[in-house]
Amino acid sequence: MNLAFVGFFITGIVFTIYASTFYHIARKKLHGYLRNYAFSYICLALAFLIWAFASIYPIFLIDSIILGNIFLLLGSIFLLSVLFNSNKYLKCLAVFNGVVLSLGFIYIRVKYFAPTPYIESGVLVFNTQLIIRIILDLLFIFIWLPANLMVAKTITKNIKIDGLNYAYSFIYSVSTVSAALLINFKTVPMIVLSFVVLGISFIMLLYSNYVINKLIPSQK
């Protein structure tokens, strides 16, 4: 059995369900700009689904890593727009810089740090170079994590349960940590474990959407 396909495919579907349910909540009950947050997770879902299919068609493996990185960067640009939404000027600047830096990253990724993934025991090992790993980790630490925490705060602002913000922040933080871990590891058991952690985190996130929907009154 191709574990990589099963793992990436299920996680990709879970991301898609999470993003689409969040999109509907954002449209009906939250601020409109939070829809970009849902788009970022759709990008992440697409990256995972591409990796899933690449793991059963290994000829497509190297291209899939580049494509996955592009979707990851696109998702990060969406999150930048969420992070800097309060100031229109800053938002434009952040998105512009994001696009320029992303193009630069893709260029060096293709030109100097070409992906060298392989499949071992049915598990896709990214085998990412150190410098690329560091850049991707920084992306998670400085964009995905703060954006997730900000969204957690925005969502729970209207719910007066003491400490719910902390519960949400916790879920979002561990999701980001587990995604970063997944990219870092090169050994099969660690990749499988970080997949399990990511899966559990997203089960919590999926249910959190249901709770938000129930607790926040409709704004329309």
Place this chain on the structure above:
Amino acid sequence: MTEELYVKGPVTPIVSETQARVVPEPIVLFPSAEPSNVEAGDVEKKVKITKISFFVFWYIVAACIIFAIPDLSGFMFWVILIMGLLVGVEFINQMFRSANKDAYNLGVKFFLCLVGVGGGIVIFFISFIIGVTGYLNAHPIQGD
């Protein structure tokens, strides 16, 4: 002599000493979903989630710093593992404490229990991953 009695629990109104009878609540084998859209207000304030996330956050940061040390000893591996276990169990404990009757009325009891169990497992797994990787970096297994 007629005397009114008050019996704790789910009972029908007491009429007299001799007529007092307790009507048990029906046993529900498959309860429906938790109530939703309950009028909030005071009930919300009674559901208090202990703010331990920062503690957990700093634990993970500390573990990552230890993990970054190239020469992670066996002793530190066990420290990370046991700390992860303790923090995980404490997290489950705190979340289950928060999941009280008021949380049920608000419809968040199951959510809090889920976050407790899921969060506890995740904390332990992350510690395990960090500990094992740090240890193996320092003591690579000699292959062929």
